[in-house]
Amino acid sequence: MRKYTKGMQISKHFHELVPGGSHTYSKGNDQFPQMSPQIITHADGAYCWDVDGNQYIDWAMGNRVFILGHNNKVVNDAVKKAIDNSTNYTRPGILEYEVAQFAVDFFPVAEMVKFGKNGSDVTTAAVKLSRAYTNRTHVAVCKQHPFFSIHDWFIGSTNMNAGVIESERQYTIGFDYNDIEGVKKMFDQYHNKIACLILEPVKNDHPCNYDKDETCKEQCEKGICAKGKKNFLTELRDICTKNGTILIFDEMISGIRFDIRGAHHLWGVYPDLATYGKCISNGFSFSMLAGKRDILNLGGIMHDRERVFLLSQTHGSETVGLAAALATLKECERVNVNEHIWNLGGQLRKGFEQLIKEEGVGKYIKLIGFDCNPHILCTKENGTYWPELHTSFHEEVIDQGILIPWISITYAHTNLELDITLQALREGLRKIKKSVEMENIEDSFVGEAVKPVFRPFNKCKQGRCGRIYTDVEKLSCCK
Numbered sequence: 001m002r003k004y005t006k007g008m009q010i011s012k013h014f015h016e017l018v019p020g021g022s023h024t025y026s027k028g029n030d031q032f033p034q035m036s037p038q039i040i041t042h043a044d045g046a047y048c049w050d051v052d053g054n055q056y057i058d059w060a061m062g063n064r065v066f067i068l069g070h071n072n073k074v075v076n077d078a079v080k081k082a083i084d085n086s087t088n089y090t091r092p093g094i095l096e097y098e099v100a101q102f103a104v105d106f107f108p109v110a111e112m113v114k115f116g117k118n119g120s121d122v123t124t125a126a127v128k129l130s131r132a133y134t135n136r137t138h139v140a141v142c143k144q145h146p147f148f149s150i151h152d153w154f155i156g157s158t159n160m161n162a163g164v165i166e167s168e169r170q171y172t173i174g175f176d177y178n179d180i181e182g183v184k185k186m187f188d189q190y191h192n193k194i195a196c197l198i199l200e201p202v203k204n205d206h207p208c209n210y211d212k213d214e215t216c217k218e219q220c221e222k223g224i225c226a227k228g229k230k231n232f233l234t235e236l237r238d239i240c241t242k243n244g245t246i247l248i249f250d251e252m253i254s255g256i257r258f259d260i261r262g263a264h265h266l267w268g269v270y271p272d273l274a275t276y277g278k279c280i281s282n283g284f285s286f287s288m289l290a291g292k293r294d295i296l297n298l299g300g301i302m303h304d305r306e307r308v309f310l311l312s313q314t315h316g317s318e319t320v321g322l323a324a325a326l327a328t329l330k331e332c333e334r335v336n337v338n339e340h341i342w343n344l345g346g347q348l349r350k351g352f353e354q355l356i357k358e359e360g361v362g363k364y365i366k367l368i369g370f371d372c373n374p375h376i377l378c379t380k381e382n383g384t385y386w387p388e389l390h391t392s393f394h395e396e397v398i399d400q401g402i403l404i405p406w407i408s409i410t411y412a413h414t415n416l417e418l419d420i421t422l423q424a425l426r427e428g429l430r431k432i433k434k435s436v437e438m439e440n441i442e443d444s445f446v447g448e449a450v451k452p453v454f455r456p457f458n459k460c461k462q463g464r465c466g467r468i469y470t471d472v473e474k475l476s477c478c479k
């Protein structure tokens, strides 16, 4: 097995310096097998290296922040050129203006734009604008979409909500993806109270109204989903318009990946506000709120309505992120990044599904989601997520040199990396097959199994804690 000696030493000390030993929970020790790279030193293209000198094919790409691959020359050159002119000015910079004009021309959803540095900046700004515009209190979030913001309006609705006051929590309500009847009931229950609905336009499922519309189902299953037809997204659009509620599509993950202009553009359903971040600037810090002029303009200084404090940030106009975003979008269009990503993802799906069939482990592992954004899911036979199996599988795959906790295909991934990855995935499948047969999954990896980020106590193995909730299955950690 690979050695992680130096990484483990650093990681141990890191926890004494920084809570969580990381600046992002999803990169933490409780999210990966113990035998995995602890600290990364550098990355290039589709590869990264850890402090112990191990090399990996990196399918995770940070928190999905790359679309062209690590260390992309075109983007890096644009950034280097920008910083030679200094990075922040006393009045708005010319690049702020140029990127804004480019974005308004490029994204059909964008009548106006406002820039930030993180995804949470712009989702929270979208929520605030919606509340101000509608003069309403409630925010409806899609329950199947795990993350929208680090800020209290969202964190208050999770299982890790210590420090968020009750008055903040009560205004965030949930709805289920593809359950249009449930959405209608929610609008009845909270009549004239819902300021906005926020969701990723697509995640792992087609936006289909399967029960009600057979034609839509057929189309979806052929993969040419419902453009112009009534599907979940078009229904949401109608309901929001009818109720005077702002529809927000969070395009942080789906954004450039499904379609360079946003997944909603692929489906032809346009929200009032859309939020972009992550890979839009290929690894640099930049985010964008785009949408209707009437709403965004509340943050401006040329109207007579009550003023909204919309994203005024010291570093909002820093040129690094702006230059990176402009170069990334232009490069993505030039190389037709979407074609590459959908194709390679399709091959990954075909190859992995074939391996699963050959190894006979289809009851325990599958690839869910769209070809451009697939996800490996380890489950028990009853279909529920199996963290021990996930840990065991990934420990083996990592040992084979593949980092694939989530999948963020980039232009830098090619058939070469795909072939090497499929060989490693086969070894992972063989390992879990053996362990399932021997009924020793729990003992088939070093250390503890991965845990959910959103859990009330560090000891919890599940998100809802059996110490707090009486209706929850009691595990050993609940005592």
Ligand SMILES: Cc1ncc(COP(=O)(O)O)c(C=O)c1O
Pocket: 063, 117, 118, 119, 120, 121, 123, 147, 148, 149, 150, 200, 250, 252, 253, 277, 278
């Ligand atoms: C869908 C979605 N929205 C918003 C965010 C928040 O983005 P950031 O971490 O840049 O604040 C994330 C981050 O993972 C996300 O996945």
